[in-house]
Each structure stands twice: as structure tokens, then as C-alpha cells.
Amino acid sequence: MRRLRRCLLATALAVTLPLGLSAPAQAHGRSSDKPRIIVTQDGEVDDMDSFIRLLYYANEFDLAGIVYSSSRYHWAGDGGTVAPYRWTGTAWVNQYIDLYAKLYPNLRKHADGYPTPAKLRSLYKIGNVSNVSEMTQVTEGSEWIRKKILDDDPGPLYVQAWGGLNTTARALKSIQEQYEGTASWPRLQRRISQKVVIYNILNQDATLDGYIKPNWPDLKIIDNQSQFWSFAYLWTRQVPADYQYALKAPYMEKNFLTGHGKLLEQYRTYRDGKPTPGDEENNRWRPDENTAYAVHDFISEGDSPAYMYLFDFNGLRSSENPTYGGWGGRFAPNATGWIDTTDVNTFTGVADRAFPQTRWVADLQNDFAARADWGVTPRYRDANHNPRASVREGLDLSARPGQVVKLHGRGTDPDGDKLSYRWWQYTDADTYPGAVTLSDGATASFTVPADAVRGQTIHLVFEVTDGGTPALKHYQRVIVTVK
Known part of the structure; x- marks a missing residue:
């Protein structure tokens, strides 16, 4: 809920x-x-x-x-x-x-x-x-x-x-x-x-x-x-x-x-x-x-x-x-x-x-x-119907400053369409006032910045797009809280 x-x-x-x-x-x-x-x-x-x-x-x-x-x-x-x-x-x-x-x-x-x-x-x-x-x-x-x-x-x-x-x-x-x-x-x-x-x-x-x-x-x-x-x-x-x-x-x-x-x-x-x-x-x-x-x-x-x-x-x-x-x-x-x-x-x-x-x-x-x-x-x-995105590690995570966070995304499609993947940081929704560097593809990783303060959040969006017409998306928002 x-x-x-x-x-x-x-x-x-x-x-x-x-x-x-x-x-x-x-x-x-x-x-x-x-x-x-x-x-x-x-x-x-x-x-x-x-x-x-x-x-x-x-x-x-x-x-x-x-x-x-x-x-x-x-x-x-x-x-x-x-x-x-x-x-x-x-x-x-x-x-x-x-x-x-x-x-x-x-x-x-x-x-x-x-x-x-x-x-x-x-x-x-x-x-x-x-x-x-x-x-x-x-x-x-x-x-x-x-x-x-x-x-x-x-x-x-x-x-x-x-x-x-x-x-x-x-x-x-x-x-x-x-x-x-x-x-x-x-x-x-x-x-x-x-x-x-x-x-x-x-x-x-x-x-x-x-x-x-x-x-x-x-x-x-x-x-x-x-x-x-x-x-x-x-x-x-x-x-x-x-x-x-x-x-x-x-x-x-x-x-x-x-x-x-x-x-x-x-x-x-x-x-x-x-x-x-x-x-x-x-x-x-x-x-x-x-x-x-x-x-x-x-x-x-x-x-x-x-x-x-x-x-x-x-x-x-x-x-x-x-x-x-x-x-x-x-x-x-x-x-x-x-x-x-x-x-x-x-x-x-x-x-x-x-x-x-x-x-x-x-x-x-x-x-x-x-x-x-x-x-x-x-x-x-x-x-065409929406693909489905999922993240192996879950959607609410916690990590310490300096810790490497690895995220394994996955997509499925009910119509069998080819899928493309993208991770991006929704910096405006973050309470951490800065950006992280994300690797590309279905699997992403980043390092929690050293200046991140306990309780701050980093919002990462996993975006799956299908190859159908019209092209449809499904997302998963992962919120990493600094501990």
C-alpha cells in the first residue's frame, strides 16, 4: 500500500x-x-x-x-x-x-x-x-x-x-x-x-x-x-x-x-x-x-x-x-x-x-x-500494451556515503516487443542536493556521494520502453535513503 x-x-x-x-x-x-x-x-x-x-x-x-x-x-x-x-x-x-x-x-x-x-x-x-x-x-x-x-x-x-x-x-x-x-x-x-x-x-x-x-x-x-x-x-x-x-x-x-x-x-x-x-x-x-x-x-x-x-x-x-x-x-x-x-x-x-x-x-x-x-x-x-519493469534489489533502499549501489533492472513485454532500458536520476525529487553518476543499460551502479547526509534521499528511475506502436513505457522509482 x-x-x-x-x-x-x-x-x-x-x-x-x-x-x-x-x-x-x-x-x-x-x-x-x-x-x-x-x-x-x-x-x-x-x-x-x-x-x-x-x-x-x-x-x-x-x-x-x-x-x-x-x-x-x-x-x-x-x-x-x-x-x-x-x-x-x-x-x-x-x-x-x-x-x-x-x-x-x-x-x-x-x-x-x-x-x-x-x-x-x-x-x-x-x-x-x-x-x-x-x-x-x-x-x-x-x-x-x-x-x-x-x-x-x-x-x-x-x-x-x-x-x-x-x-x-x-x-x-x-x-x-x-x-x-x-x-x-x-x-x-x-x-x-x-x-x-x-x-x-x-x-x-x-x-x-x-x-x-x-x-x-x-x-x-x-x-x-x-x-x-x-x-x-x-x-x-x-x-x-x-x-x-x-x-x-x-x-x-x-x-x-x-x-x-x-x-x-x-x-x-x-x-x-x-x-x-x-x-x-x-x-x-x-x-x-x-x-x-x-x-x-x-x-x-x-x-x-x-x-x-x-x-x-x-x-x-x-x-x-x-x-x-x-x-x-x-x-x-x-x-x-x-x-x-x-x-x-x-x-x-x-x-x-x-x-x-x-x-x-x-x-x-x-x-x-x-x-x-x-x-x-x-x-x-x-x-500494444505496456511493458513491465522491475528491480531485483527492491524500490526502497538505504546506503552509506561512499557505498557503491548496484541496481539490476529487468523488463518484460506482454506483446513480445523488443525493449530498451534507461536509468536516470530525478534530481528535483531528491533531498540530496546534487547528482550521481549512473552507468547505462539495464544494470546500473553509482557511488553514494561522500557529502550525503543521513536521511537525504536519491531518486533513481528505471525506464523500460517497448518497440511497439505507439512506443510505451513502464518505470520503477528506486529511492535510496542515506544512512
């Missing part, structure tokens, strides 16, 4: 459960191997594209909710004094799930664990959507989140804010109104603060600072305030030129937009002639606008880092600790949890707030391209 999850679980179990909460989920046999997530979103074009990608990766999660919320960019209005603003409606989620249903039989041929379309539909709830920051109403969505927060699973429960946090805030406020002032309240609040982890994309309404932080000061927040932009509308300013091919029209057309089924036909790209009804202000679909981008260039998935952070199937172990980094970015500790931070851009040599995300763009796009193939490929042998 992942280290962060172990910590949260241990704390949750140590707290006596208040009235209304039953025994831990493990007593009922629920698997905790998959990250448990609730998605809240506001229906913008990039939410739609992020949701499409999520459906192809739905087997990697214990999906506990899909909740429609509002934001400062989108709200439904109240049918009276509050008019709708850039409102795209709520029907598209079920439409996308219906299209997922057509891919579902094929996806199951390539990987286990894909949820049934009926299961996904049962998770879809409408939350607080009438206005930006509206959290006075108790809604179907807020009640769903409230019940998941109070259920018998000890956590962690990752609540992702692709839009505003107002529906989540309403759920927390409903709990506070029910229990505050009772004998069980301090223990319950402590338990919830250990269980719930919010992944926040930008601040898309006022409820995080206005309600959640003042009333739930110990709730952990992974705060992505700027890194997400590198996988959003203005990506050409942030993604290194060498990786931009994976976001440009020829790649998008070949791997996603052509011949990959009805769901990916809904995937929005720049200047594609596909308007989004209700959002007239978003003119990025217009062929005569945004001419700096080609027709069918990638447009935006600014919310996908919220769940890509939890991609542990790739071996990067990013969910163990937000400071480790992975396909969902990298973060540094702050007063309320973690906030997005910098990596040194290997092309410029300069600390770059986008690079913790953009360094993985080609890899994560190739991975998505393979899953797009899965959806339209009924036979396992006719598509």
Missing part, C-alpha cells in the same frame, strides 16, 4: 468512529489497491476532454462519484434572478458514458477493472450549479459527497476540483451542521481531515478560502495553481519544442480523432468546427479564429493532472508523496498541504514551473494513444 495511504489509514483507524459511521471498509473486504476518487467538474471544453481521457483510464481507479459543480466560468442560473453563464448543460456526461458503452467490450479485452456503463451512470450526480460559489443549497451532488466522506472506507478519498469547490464545501458544511457541538465532533473532524484529500485546479470559486480552509484547517490540499496550464489552452508557450509533436494535429488525428470510435469523435481540438452549445464565449472551435494553432491541434485537458497524479500503474509512485512527481506534476509542502513547484528544465537548465508536467507529455500521450486503440481493437494481440 502506498506510503501516504498507509499514513492516512493508520490515523483514521486510530480515531474512534462517531455515531453514524460503521467499521472500516477493510472489514468488508473492499480492495484499497486503487485510488478512490470523486470528480467534480464544471462542463468546460477542457473538462469534457479530461473526462474522455478519464473513461479510458477508469479501470485504474475506485471511482466514487462524478459530480457536476459550477465555477466562476460556468453556472446554470436559478431560473429567476440569476441568469446562466457559459452553461453547457448536464446531458453530455451521460452521452459520453453511452459512447463509452460501445467501447467497453473491447477495453475489457485489454485490461481488467473497467467499470460497467451502468456503474458510471449511477455515480453521476448534479451538485451546486446555480451560481458561482453557491453553497447554501443541499443538492444531490453535495449529499453524495457527504455520504462518501462519512462512509466506512477509511480513505484516502481524493476529491478533485476541476471546477469550483462549492459542492464539496456544501457537503462539508452539511457534516459540520449535523455534528458540530456534539461530543463526537472533534474526533469526526479529525478523522475526515485525515481521510479527504482535495486536488484543486486553480481557485475557480471563493469557497476554498471562504469556507473550507477556515472551518477545516487540517484538511489536506494538493494545490495546482499554475502547472496545469502547461497541459491547457496555451500549451505552445510551455511544452518544450521537442515534445510538442505529441500535441499537434498530425499526431492527434492519427492517434485519436480518426478511426477510434464515437467517443473520441467528441474530443475537442483547436479550430475543429465543433461548437459547444451554451458556451458562445469559447470561440476556440471556430476555424477562422486562433490561427496560431492548426486545425486539430490539442486544445486543453487542464483538469487531467488531477487524476494523472494518482497514476501508479506506471511505476512512478507519485501518489505516495506529492513531492515525488509524475504524470500529474510535482508539488512542494505548504501550510495546507502541497502546491505546484518547479523542476529544472533539461532543455534550458532553468527552474521551470511547467516542466514537472511537460517533461512527461510524450510518454502520457503515447499511453493514451494505446488505450484509444484498445477501444476499437477486439483482439488483445492486435494492440
